[in-house]
Amino acid sequence: MTCRTGTDPDRPDGEDTASTDAAFTALLEDSAEELYDSAPCGYLSTLMDGTVAKINTTLLTWLGRSRDEVVGRTRFTDLLTVGGRIYHDTHLAPLLSMQGSVSGVTLDLRNADGSRLPVLISSLTKTDSDGRPLLIRTTVFDASDRRSYERELLRERQVAEEARRQAEEDRRQAEEDRERLQEALAVLQSSLLPVALPPVPGMEAASSYHTASPDRLGGDFYDLFPLDGERWAFFLGDVCGKGPQAAAVTSLTRYTLRAAALHDPDPVAALTTLNTVLHERYATGDPRYCTAIFGILEPDGDTVTVELASGGHPPALVLRRDGRADYLPTPGGLLVGILPTARFASARTTLAAGDTLLLYTDGLTEARIGEKRELFGDEALRDFAADLPHTGAQQVITALTGLLNSFGDGLDDDTALLALGIPADRPDPVSDTLT
Numbered sequence: 001m002t003c004r005t006g007t008d009p010d011r012p013d014g015e016d017t018a019s020t021d022a023a024f025t026a027l028l029e030d031s032a033e034e035l036y037d038s039a040p041c042g043y044l045s046t047l048m049d050g051t052v053a054k055i056n057t058t059l060l061t062w063l064g065r066s067r068d069e070v071v072g073r074t075r076f077t078d079l080l081t082v083g084g085r086i087y088h089d090t091h092l093a094p095l096l097s098m099q100g101s102v103s104g105v106t107l108d109l110r111n112a113d114g115s116r117l118p119v120l121i122s123s124l125t126k127t128d129s130d131g132r133p134l135l136i137r138t139t140v141f142d143a144s145d146r147r148s149y150e151r152e153l154l155r156e157r158q159v160a161e162e163a164r165r166q167a168e169e170d171r172r173q174a175e176e177d178r179e180r181l182q183e184a185l186a187v188l189q190s191s192l193l194p195v196a197l198p199p200v201p202g203m204e205a206a207s208s209y210h211t212a213s214p215d216r217l218g219g220d221f222y223d224l225f226p227l228d229g230e231r232w233a234f235f236l237g238d239v240c241g242k243g244p245q246a247a248a249v250t251s252l253t254r255y256t257l258r259a260a261a262l263h264d265p266d267p268v269a270a271l272t273t274l275n276t277v278l279h280e281r282y283a284t285g286d287p288r289y290c291t292a293i294f295g296i297l298e299p300d301g302d303t304v305t306v307e308l309a310s311g312g313h314p315p316a317l318v319l320r321r322d323g324r325a326d327y328l329p330t331p332g333g334l335l336v337g338i339l340p341t342a343r344f345a346s347a348r349t350t351l352a353a354g355d356t357l358l359l360y361t362d363g364l365t366e367a368r369i370g371e372k373r374e375l376f377g378d379e380a381l382r383d384f385a386a387d388l389p390h391t392g393a394q395q396v397i398t399a400l401t402g403l404l405n406s407f408g409d410g411l412d413d414d415t416a417l418l419a420l421g422i423p424a425d426r427p428d429p430v431s432d433t434l435t
Contacts, residue, residue, distance in 0.1 A: 042119070042140030045126075048133055050075035059140055064112035076138070081108040081116060092123070096136065100125045106143060118143040192250045197224050200232050202299060204356075204423055206397040210404045210415040212363065219246035219290070220361045220416035221254055225261075230299055233261040235270075236359040236418045237292030237313060237336075249288045252281065253336075257294060267294045267309035268344045271336060275311070278337025289337035293330070293359055297420065300350070304422060306357055309346045311336035314362055314378070317385055319396060321354025321424060325386035327378070328357075356391045356421030363415035364400070367407045376407070393419035 036043060042059030046052050052074050060067060063079065070079075077085045084107040095102050103122035111117055120141040125133050197205040205224055219239030227233050235257050239249045253274060260273035271294055282288040293316060295308030308316065310330035319325050328349050334342040351357060360381075367376045388399055396419045404415055 041142070044076070044138050044140070046076045046136045046138065048135065050077055052076060052079075053135060062111070062117055062140075062142065063109060076136075079109050081110050084108045084110075096123055096125060100127075109140075118146070120146070192221055192247060192254065194223055198226065200224070200297065200420070202422065203297070203304060204393040204419075204421050206394040206419045208397050208401050208417040210363070210401065210411070210417075212411050212414050219250050220363070220414045221250045222359070222416050222418045223254060223258065224418070224420075225258065227261060227265050227296070231265065232297040233258075233265060233270075233295070234297065234359075234418065234420065235292055235294040236361065236416055237290050237311075238361040238363075238416070239290040240288060245286070245288070249278070249282075249290065252277070253290055253292065257292070261294075265296055267296060267307055267346050270294045271309050271311045271333075271344045272342070275336045275339075275342045279340050282337065283340070287338070289335045291362075292336050295357075302353065304351045305348065306351060306420075307346055307348050309333065309344045311342070311344055314360065314365060317358040317360075317382065318349055318351075319356045319358060319385050319388070319391040319421075321352070321391060323386060325382050327382065351420075351422050353422050354391055354424035356393050356396055356419050358385065358396060358400075359418040359420075360400075361414070361416045363411065363413035364404065364417070366413060367404075368410035368412070369407060373410065390424075391421065392424065393421040396421075 037056045039058055044052055044055040044059060052070050055070055077088055080088060092105055101124045105121050107119055109117040109119055120143040121138055123136055123138040126135050126137055127133050197207055207222060222236040224234045239246045256274050256277045257270055260270040291313035293308055293310045293313040295306055298305045310333040312333055312335040315327040315330055318328050328347055330347045332343055332345045365376055365378055365381055369376050397417055400417055
């Protein structure tokens with residue numbers, strides 16, 4: 001081919017065409033064989049028995065083999081790993097025989113150094129004019145990056161699966177720990193309350209403890225015990241706070257009141273002793289105090305005289321046989337343990353047949369009800385009690401337990417209930433007095 005020099009008259013800018021002609025000449029001399037041999041992907045042609053008849057330099061370089069070592073001496077399956085040969089014989093070859101072509105098949109080639117090369121292949125059967133197969137042409141793409149990507153995906157999936165499994169295990173363990181904690185709290189809570197109320201001659205006693213949350217140890221408490229052959233002492237209260245610290249104060253409070261009552265059964269004296277003990281015990285650290293109501297039951301013929309004193313606690317509610325329900329005022333009465341000295345005053349009432357004395361903690365009256373989440377309150381409690389068809393101690397506790405359950409999540413504090421009454425089958429009631 002003769003190269004032209006000079007100016008191309010067809011070019012408006014008069015550019016020298018020598019360099020352009022040289023490029024065309026080089027392109028024409030770059031044969032198809034050279035393009036095939038140095039392509040960015042691998043090529044090989046095999047006879048129908050699988051013998052390699054032609055292979056490009058790119059694929060030989062990947063395999064680390066020479067042309068003389070492969071062409072005419074090696075079958076395509078010899079270049080595969082054991083697993084690759086099995087897959088070729090059981091899947092790839094039958095598909096190629098039936099369809100004449102396959103594409104996108106992933107295999108592993110076996111390099112000269114024994115390493116593996118993941119590849120993606122596409123094969124096509126070349127036929128003559130009569131449709132007889134002559135050879136198989138195969139294109140090979142390096143799938144190392146894809147395999148790495150797949151391995152990374154697999155690894156991430158395994159990490160995610162392990163994280164999910166660990167999260168499930170942690171959730172299960174947390175649930176088991178929570179159940180064990182609730183069991184321990186329930187046992188500890190029960191240890192702070194009497195197992196059962198003792199029978200009081202001529203009277204009926206009933207109690208209930210409603211836990212707002214099984215995960216928290218409450219500080220409400222109550223007790224009923226004999227003082228001598230006739231008189232009985234009772235108390236109910238609420239320690240400030242929750243948890244183990246409150247439980248410690250509850251335990252100290254119960255045993256202090258029991259000991260104080262045996263020493264001096266006067267309700268004012270019992271609360272005064274408790275105030276001294278709590279203040280001295282917690283004055284130098286985290287202040288701890290409680291509300292409490294303490295009383296004495298003393299039979300008097302067909303009636304029972306009740307004398308009680310309160311230390312900052314909600315007043316007792318007296319339910320009469322005739323349907324009346326009134327609070328028993330307990331004037332004065334500071335929180336127990338908050339000051340080194342505290343003054344308490346006592347009050348008296350008389351219970352007759354069909355009458356019941358109700359003591360409760362403020363979880364009941366401070367429950368939130370309705371859409372506006374208003375306090376249930378003292379007035380609502382009195383109205384509820386007055387509407388009860390029966391005023392027996394157990395009936396009152398059963399009705400109030402149902403009321404507490406109806407509050408749902410509006411009840412966010414524990415509630416202790418203690419009811420002491422005279423069965424209605426006793427003689428008609430006598431007038432009561434309040435002092």
